[in-house]
Amino acid sequence: MKDLNNIIDRIKDLFPDIHVEIEKHVVIGGEYEVSCYGIHENRSDKLVSFIYDHNDELYPNYEIELIPILYTKEETREHFPAIADQLLIESISRGLSAQRFLPSQDMEWPTNPCVCLSTPAQSPNYATGNSSETWPINPVEMTATDETYANAA
């Protein structure tokens, strides 16, 4: 189907911290579920709009209906722990890559990569000792500006 395979890539370009799968779920017709795992709830509307807009743009004659199914970070952790683990690894990996380009390049490289992700300066929860948050701070979310998301719309 036209461009269907590219949709995952386009979503990942704008929402690099989530996992996306597309699955056809009926025999008749063209309904496809676009399952998005690990989305932050306050970004869910933007992601849904993005998928709807793509749907209208790519399939104006109703050949395909893309139905966004969103799983928050907490829901992903609860119901799909393997995907949550994978996202955690990717998040750490991106954090280490991003750290290379920070101005404090000459600082000593920490032996524990988690230190990069949740120093007191970056994580209010760490500073206040609130350990209820099990999901790591995502360095991509921290470094992205509002303009990044505005361009994504």
Add this chain to the structure above:
Amino acid sequence: MNTLWDKAQESWETAEMLHKEDLYLNCVANRFYYALFQATKWHNEQLAEPLKEKTKRDRNGTERVVEHTHEFARRIIDETLKSVEHSRTFKDFKRFRIKADYKKHNVSKHDLSSYNISKAQELLNKLLKTGDNSQ
């Protein structure tokens, strides 16, 4: 008596009652969606020229419906109301219903926010006002 009009009202009122009591959000999402779906079918039947489901001829020359009933409802909304807002509302409640009925996770209060429900109410009113024979 118009069964679909009544069913749409019944589905909506059931959803509203449960939602006010903060009960069974998955069932609430299901009933809200079906209220819109039933109202959409009723609305289409009231049109001077109702839309028809898409068909194709098979190898034997028999005409077969190839459009899923819920996709057809989406097309009715898009093509007869021509409102981006109403189309979005219908799609939103469709995905809430899929989440409610088939998925591991639950419909949330965020999904069924006052804003989303008010949008659905607007759409329902628009659909059920079609024609002058609404009861």
